[in-house]
Amino acid sequence: AQSVSQHNHHVILSEAASLELGCNYSYGGTVNLFWYVQYPGQHLQLLLKYFSGDPLVKGIKGFEAEFIKSKFSFNLRKPSVQWSDTAEYFCAVNLKAAGNKLTFGGGTRVLVKP
Amino acid sequence: DTEVTQTPKHLVMGMTNKKSLKCEQHMGHRAMYWYKQKAKKPPELMFVYSYEKLSINESVPSRFSPECPNSSLLNLHLHALQPEDSALYLCASSQGPLRDTGTNTEAFFGQGTRLTVV
Numbered sequence: 001a002q003s004v005s006q007h008n009h010h011v012i013l014s015e016a017a018s019l020e021l022g023c024n025y026s027y028g029g030t031v032n033l034f035w036y037v038q039y040p041g042q043h044l045q046l047l048l049k050y051f052s053g054d055p056l057v058k059g060i061k062g063f064e065a066e067f068i069k070s071k072f073s074f075n076l077r078k079p080s081v082q083w084s085d086t087a088e089y090f091c092a093v094n095l096k097a098a099g100n101k102l103t104f105g106g107g108t109r110v111l112v113k114p
Numbered sequence: 115d116t117e118v119t120q121t122p123k124h125l126v127m128g129m130t131n132k133k134s135l136k137c138e139q140h141m142g143h144r145a146m147y148w149y150k151q152k153a154k155k156p157p158e159l160m161f162v163y164s165y166e167k168l169s170i171n172e173s174v175p176s177r178f179s180p181e182c183p184n185s186s187l188l189n190l191h192l193h194a195l196q197p198e199d200s201a202l203y204l205c206a207s208s209q210g211p212l213r214d215t216g217t218n219t220e221a222f223f224g225q226g227t228r229l230t231v232v
Contacts, residue, residue: 034220044157044204044223090156092221101170102147102206102221104156 003027004093006105013081014113021076021108023091032094033074034102035065039087047089050074061085083114118224120205126230129195135227137188137205146188147221148180149204157204163188164210195231202226 007022025031035047048059055067065076074091091105118139127133137146145164149157162170163182177199179191188205206221 036223043225044206046220046222049220101159101162102208103159107154107156109154 004091004103004105006089006091006108008108009106010109010111012111012113015083016080017112019076019078019081019085019110021089021091021110023074023076023105025072025074025091025093027093027095028072029095033065033067034092034094035059035063035074035076036090036092036104037087038090038107044090047076081110081112083112086110086112118205118207118222120203120224120227122227123225124228124230126232127192127195128232129197131195132191132193134192135190135203135205135229137190137207137224138186139207139222140186141207141222142185142209143207143222144185144210145208146182147204147206147208148178148188148190149206149223151202151204151226153201161190192229195229197231200230202228 003026005024013019033050036044037047038044047063048057048065050057050067056064058064063076063078065074067074076089088107088109090107092102094102118137121136125133147162148160150160151157159172160174161168161180166182166185177194181189181191204226205224208221
Protein backbone atom coordinates (compact mmCIF):
# COMPACT_ATOMS: atom_id res chain seq x y z
CA ALA A 1 0.00 0.00 0.00
CA GLN A 2 1.17 3.49 -0.70
CA SER A 3 2.22 5.60 2.27
CA VAL A 4 3.32 9.17 2.78
CA SER A 5 5.68 10.25 5.55
CA GLN A 6 6.24 13.74 6.84
CA HIS A 7 9.35 13.98 8.95
CA ASN A 8 8.39 16.70 11.37
CA HIS A 9 5.22 16.80 13.40
CA HIS A 10 5.80 20.25 14.83
CA VAL A 11 7.99 23.11 13.68
CA ILE A 12 8.43 26.41 15.50
CA LEU A 13 10.09 29.30 13.70
CA SER A 14 10.57 33.01 13.99
CA GLU A 15 9.41 35.36 11.27
CA ALA A 16 11.85 35.69 8.36
CA ALA A 17 13.34 32.26 9.05
CA SER A 18 13.49 29.73 6.25
CA LEU A 19 11.18 26.74 6.26
CA GLU A 20 11.69 23.27 4.86
CA LEU A 21 9.24 20.44 5.42
CA GLY A 22 10.12 16.94 4.39
CA CYS A 23 7.85 14.50 2.59
CA ASN A 24 8.64 10.99 1.38
CA TYR A 25 6.36 8.49 -0.29
CA SER A 26 6.74 4.77 -0.53
CA TYR A 27 5.72 3.86 -4.07
CA GLY A 28 7.83 3.90 -7.21
CA GLY A 29 5.09 4.12 -9.81
CA THR A 30 3.73 7.21 -11.53
CA VAL A 31 2.58 9.69 -8.92
CA ASN A 32 1.07 13.13 -8.66
CA LEU A 33 2.33 15.07 -5.65
CA PHE A 34 0.67 17.84 -3.68
CA TRP A 35 1.15 20.08 -0.71
CA TYR A 36 -1.99 21.30 1.04
CA VAL A 37 -2.26 23.85 3.83
CA GLN A 38 -4.93 24.09 6.49
CA TYR A 39 -5.03 27.41 8.31
CA PRO A 40 -6.70 27.39 11.72
CA GLY A 41 -10.44 26.93 11.28
CA GLN A 42 -10.24 26.84 7.50
CA HIS A 43 -10.52 24.21 4.81
CA LEU A 44 -7.69 22.49 3.02
CA GLN A 45 -6.15 24.65 0.31
CA LEU A 46 -3.74 23.58 -2.39
CA LEU A 47 -0.31 25.18 -2.12
CA LEU A 48 1.29 23.52 -5.11
CA LYS A 49 1.31 20.38 -7.20
CA TYR A 50 3.62 18.30 -9.34
CA PHE A 51 2.43 16.20 -12.26
CA SER A 52 5.39 16.12 -14.63
CA GLY A 53 8.13 18.29 -16.13
CA ASP A 54 10.32 20.65 -14.12
CA PRO A 55 10.84 19.00 -10.72
CA LEU A 56 11.01 22.39 -9.02
CA VAL A 57 7.49 23.70 -8.71
CA LYS A 58 6.37 27.06 -7.43
CA GLY A 59 3.12 27.52 -5.62
CA ILE A 60 1.16 30.25 -3.96
CA LYS A 61 2.36 32.52 -1.15
CA GLY A 62 6.03 32.09 -1.99
CA PHE A 63 6.16 28.33 -1.44
CA GLU A 64 8.07 25.95 -3.67
CA ALA A 65 8.75 22.23 -3.66
CA GLU A 66 11.28 19.97 -5.30
CA PHE A 67 10.49 16.50 -6.57
CA ILE A 68 13.50 14.18 -6.30
CA LYS A 69 12.44 10.93 -7.91
CA SER A 70 15.50 8.96 -6.78
CA LYS A 71 14.75 9.84 -3.18
CA PHE A 72 10.96 9.51 -3.43
CA SER A 73 10.79 12.96 -1.89
CA PHE A 74 8.80 16.13 -2.39
CA ASN A 75 10.04 18.66 0.16
CA LEU A 76 8.34 22.01 0.68
CA ARG A 77 10.33 25.21 1.14
CA LYS A 78 9.80 28.87 1.81
CA PRO A 79 12.80 31.22 2.10
CA SER A 80 11.24 33.62 4.60
CA VAL A 81 8.13 32.80 6.61
CA GLN A 82 5.56 35.17 8.00
CA TRP A 83 3.35 34.91 11.05
CA SER A 84 0.43 34.22 8.70
CA ASP A 85 2.10 30.98 7.58
CA THR A 86 1.12 29.43 10.90
CA ALA A 87 -0.91 26.42 9.80
CA GLU A 88 -0.85 22.68 9.32
CA TYR A 89 0.80 21.44 6.16
CA PHE A 90 -0.03 18.14 4.49
CA CYS A 91 1.84 16.36 1.76
CA ALA A 92 -0.37 14.16 -0.42
CA VAL A 93 0.24 11.61 -3.12
CA ASN A 94 -2.04 10.33 -5.84
CA LEU A 95 -0.80 7.01 -7.14
CA LYS A 96 -1.73 6.32 -10.76
CA ALA A 97 -2.16 2.61 -10.19
CA ALA A 98 -4.66 3.25 -7.41
CA GLY A 99 -6.92 5.39 -9.56
CA ASN A 100 -7.93 8.53 -7.76
CA LYS A 101 -6.84 7.66 -4.24
CA LEU A 102 -5.25 10.70 -2.62
CA THR A 103 -3.24 9.68 0.41
CA PHE A 104 -2.11 12.25 2.97
CA GLY A 105 0.94 12.36 5.15
CA GLY A 106 0.56 12.84 8.87
CA GLY A 107 0.85 16.61 8.66
CA THR A 108 3.29 19.13 10.09
CA ARG A 109 2.04 21.80 12.42
CA VAL A 110 4.00 25.00 11.83
CA LEU A 111 4.00 27.85 14.32
CA VAL A 112 5.61 31.11 13.27
CA LYS A 113 6.38 33.44 16.14
CA PRO A 114 6.09 37.16 15.41
CA ASP B 115 -16.61 28.58 -9.53
CA THR B 116 -13.99 26.47 -7.78
CA GLU B 117 -16.00 25.75 -4.69
CA VAL B 118 -17.08 22.58 -3.02
CA THR B 119 -20.01 23.34 -0.75
CA GLN B 120 -20.86 21.19 2.23
CA THR B 121 -23.94 21.34 4.43
CA PRO B 122 -24.48 21.50 7.27
CA LYS B 123 -21.34 23.10 8.74
CA HIS B 124 -22.05 21.62 12.15
CA LEU B 125 -24.17 18.64 13.18
CA VAL B 126 -24.91 17.12 16.55
CA MET B 127 -26.71 13.80 16.49
CA GLY B 128 -27.66 11.05 18.88
CA MET B 129 -26.59 7.47 18.41
CA THR B 130 -30.07 6.45 17.27
CA ASN B 131 -30.52 9.29 14.79
CA LYS B 132 -30.39 9.20 11.02
CA LYS B 133 -28.86 12.20 9.32
CA SER B 134 -27.25 13.07 6.00
CA LEU B 135 -24.30 15.19 4.98
CA LYS B 136 -24.46 16.91 1.62
CA CYS B 137 -21.80 18.03 -0.82
CA GLU B 138 -22.14 19.92 -4.07
CA GLN B 139 -19.74 21.04 -6.79
CA HIS B 140 -20.34 22.73 -10.15
CA MET B 141 -16.90 22.38 -11.67
CA GLY B 142 -17.88 19.48 -13.89
CA HIS B 143 -15.69 17.16 -11.86
CA ARG B 144 -16.40 13.47 -12.27
CA ALA B 145 -14.64 12.18 -9.14
CA MET B 146 -15.91 12.97 -5.65
CA TYR B 147 -14.65 11.86 -2.28
CA TRP B 148 -15.51 11.62 1.38
CA TYR B 149 -12.73 12.00 3.92
CA LYS B 150 -12.80 11.84 7.70
CA GLN B 151 -10.46 14.02 9.73
CA LYS B 152 -10.00 13.61 13.46
CA ALA B 153 -8.41 16.39 15.47
CA LYS B 154 -4.70 16.85 14.79
CA LYS B 155 -4.72 14.02 12.24
CA PRO B 156 -4.58 13.96 8.44
CA PRO B 157 -7.69 13.36 6.36
CA GLU B 158 -8.45 9.67 5.89
CA LEU B 159 -10.15 8.51 2.72
CA MET B 160 -13.55 6.88 3.16
CA PHE B 161 -15.14 6.67 -0.28
CA VAL B 162 -14.43 7.62 -3.89
CA TYR B 163 -17.08 8.03 -6.54
CA SER B 164 -15.96 8.05 -10.14
CA TYR B 165 -18.49 8.90 -12.84
CA GLU B 166 -21.22 8.53 -10.21
CA LYS B 167 -20.23 4.98 -9.36
CA LEU B 168 -18.61 3.92 -6.11
CA SER B 169 -15.03 3.02 -7.01
CA ILE B 170 -13.31 2.89 -3.63
CA ASN B 171 -14.66 1.98 -0.19
CA GLU B 172 -11.90 1.99 2.38
CA SER B 173 -13.57 -0.67 4.54
CA VAL B 174 -15.88 1.90 6.08
CA PRO B 175 -18.52 0.57 8.52
CA SER B 176 -21.98 0.20 7.05
CA ARG B 177 -23.37 2.86 9.39
CA PHE B 178 -21.89 5.26 6.82
CA SER B 179 -23.69 5.02 3.48
CA PRO B 180 -22.60 7.16 0.53
CA GLU B 181 -24.81 8.17 -2.35
CA CYS B 182 -24.11 10.03 -5.58
CA PRO B 183 -27.46 11.12 -7.05
CA ASN B 184 -25.82 12.95 -9.96
CA SER B 185 -22.46 14.26 -11.07
CA SER B 186 -22.71 17.40 -8.92
CA LEU B 187 -23.98 15.94 -5.66
CA LEU B 188 -22.58 13.59 -3.07
CA ASN B 189 -24.36 12.55 0.11
CA LEU B 190 -23.22 10.66 3.16
CA HIS B 191 -26.05 9.01 5.08
CA LEU B 192 -25.41 8.40 8.75
CA HIS B 193 -27.22 5.91 10.97
CA ALA B 194 -26.53 4.51 14.41
CA LEU B 195 -23.19 6.27 14.76
CA GLN B 196 -20.90 5.97 17.75
CA PRO B 197 -19.27 8.79 19.71
CA GLU B 198 -15.91 7.85 18.20
CA ASP B 199 -17.34 8.78 14.79
CA SER B 200 -17.25 12.42 15.86
CA ALA B 201 -14.92 14.18 13.43
CA LEU B 202 -14.68 16.67 10.59
CA TYR B 203 -16.10 15.12 7.42
CA LEU B 204 -14.60 16.54 4.27
CA CYS B 205 -15.92 16.32 0.76
CA ALA B 206 -13.64 16.81 -2.22
CA SER B 207 -13.83 16.62 -5.97
CA SER B 208 -11.39 16.35 -8.83
CA GLN B 209 -11.56 16.37 -12.59
CA GLY B 210 -11.46 12.63 -12.79
CA PRO B 211 -9.47 9.48 -12.20
CA LEU B 212 -5.82 9.74 -13.13
CA ARG B 213 -6.07 6.89 -15.55
CA ASP B 214 -8.80 8.75 -17.46
CA THR B 215 -7.52 12.31 -17.46
CA GLY B 216 -3.86 11.46 -17.63
CA THR B 217 -2.69 14.30 -15.48
CA ASN B 218 -4.89 16.65 -13.55
CA THR B 219 -6.19 15.09 -10.38
CA GLU B 220 -6.02 18.14 -8.16
CA ALA B 221 -8.62 17.75 -5.44
CA PHE B 222 -10.71 20.67 -4.24
CA PHE B 223 -11.96 20.42 -0.69
CA GLY B 224 -15.04 21.75 1.02
CA GLN B 225 -14.97 23.34 4.45
CA GLY B 226 -16.29 20.21 6.03
CA THR B 227 -19.08 19.23 8.38
CA ARG B 228 -18.08 19.03 12.00
CA LEU B 229 -20.02 16.10 13.37
CA THR B 230 -20.54 15.40 17.04
CA VAL B 231 -22.20 12.14 18.08
CA VAL B 232 -23.67 12.18 21.56
